[in-house]
Amino acid sequence: MAHNTIAVGGLRIGVETEFLLQAKTLEEDQGIPSLKIFAYMVAESHCENVPNWVARMHEEVGVDEAGLDDEGRFTEWVLVDDKSIEPAPYNPNVSLKQWPLELVSPALQFTNGSSFRSEVEFVWRHLQEMTTINTNETCGTHIHLSPYTNNGIWALRDVKAICRSIIYFEFAFEVLLPAHRRQNLWTKSNVYDNDSFPQKTVDACFGLIDGCSLIAEIVQLMNDGDDKYFGWNFLNLLGEGKTTIEFRRPPGVTNEEECLAWVEFTVMFAQSAVLHGNTLTNNMGVAANVQDLEIFMRRVTVSGGEPARLNAIFLGKSGARFPQKVAMAGYTLEEMEKIERIRAGERNRNLMREKMKRA
Structure with missing residues (x-):
């Protein structure tokens, strides 16, 4: 490996x-x-x-x-x-x-x-x-x-692998999330709410990701400029010092078990993505489903991991769900003003x- x-x-x-x-x-x-x-x-x-x-x-x-x-x-x-x-x-x-x-x-x-x-x-x-x-x-x-090594700085190759994996498994993520975390203004789809991906097919998105030669280009692509309110936020890759990737899509939690389950999920997904994301292909044109995602994540052994915690996320979930774009037209002027104040x-x-x- x-x-x-x-x-x-x-x-x-x-x-x-x-x-x-x-x-x-x-x-x-x-x-x-x-x-x-x-x-x-x-x-x-x-x-x-x-x-x-x-x-x-x-x-x-x-x-x-x-x-x-x-x-x-x-x-x-x-x-x-x-x-x-x-x-x-x-x-x-x-x-x-x-x-x-x-x-x-x-x-x-x-x-x-x-x-x-x-x-x-x-x-x-x-x-x-x-x-x-x-x-x-x-x-x-x-x-x-x-990353704990490399002075806390994400390498371009690994960022690309994570981005490719996000694209590849987006339909599966939609199934795992509760309804209120889909079509959510604060956790938008990195593809379907993102004009930087004019064509939404996996291969077209892969082509744009693979064509990036700088971290700044990946950030521009995945966050449609400088908008942090996507399911995956890459803006913290910019600037000096240690860099972070932020997963924003999990719901609110009320106890430590729910919290740790989403931590385990996020870490194992990133680990699997770094190891295998750059080799993903979509020759059949069929969306990856929940079962595919679980297999992908369990292919690796994460140092310090407790993979049994993933059961809380995957239990009873199957199939794939087409992501829906956030409908901004439904917001009132008062709501839009509030949103801008929060931002x-x-x-x-x-x-x-x-x-x-x-x-």
Whole structure:
């Protein structure tokens, strides 16, 4: 087996989880005046109970990232506000407030002998002890991947292999995702919502990918310029230092098992893609299905992997589904203005990228 940036040294991973947290009791709920105070309480409780092998936690609700350079924010778990998360309407007579938050992990090591799963489990179990964890269709999970070797920089050949695999198995991905993660404005199809791929056939897309000679060209192609809101975001391959690829399509999760299943899926897909993506062909013109994807992913042994976790993703799923383009025509002017405000607020905030660069 040829050496590559993943198989030799594993991966650094980062996980961003969007959810809606609630206090456990009405009495607790009534004593919380703001989202920032709630996030502070959760983070402080974590720090009071954390063992020395688990990173600490702090909150950055309402904080402008510009100018912040406290080393702790790059090595700790961080609770941040996310305006794309929409809580249920609040009625104090019948419900507890839902607090929309995103939990940003530190850079974690997906390598043989790593204890990252134990850390994730501790963090989630403490959250479950202190709060009630909910999600809805506005919540998602984002997983960042960076090679542990090669100074944390993705090689062009490996990026091409991953891109080819994304194209090849796109119809299978559509089956594995819940309905609200398809035709989703924040996790668009890298092909069917992307004008950089004028022809949508696998062979035509392969030709454009194979023709790229620079990382910047791949990014331009896969993100249709500089739009990060695709299922796979390659914009963090640009710039100096360690680089990451972000998988944005998983749904929101409410426990550590769901979270770790999507981490396992993302890592195993990337590993398989690096090893076999550049040899994929589509001579028959038939879309690859879920069964094909599972075989593709289980062909490799991932150092530090727990492939049994894939069962939670694949169980009961089969076939292929044609991707549908996001229909922008259905949005009202008010909704479009809100979308632009969210996008504008995120342009200068990329905490995970900085965490991975400094790891």
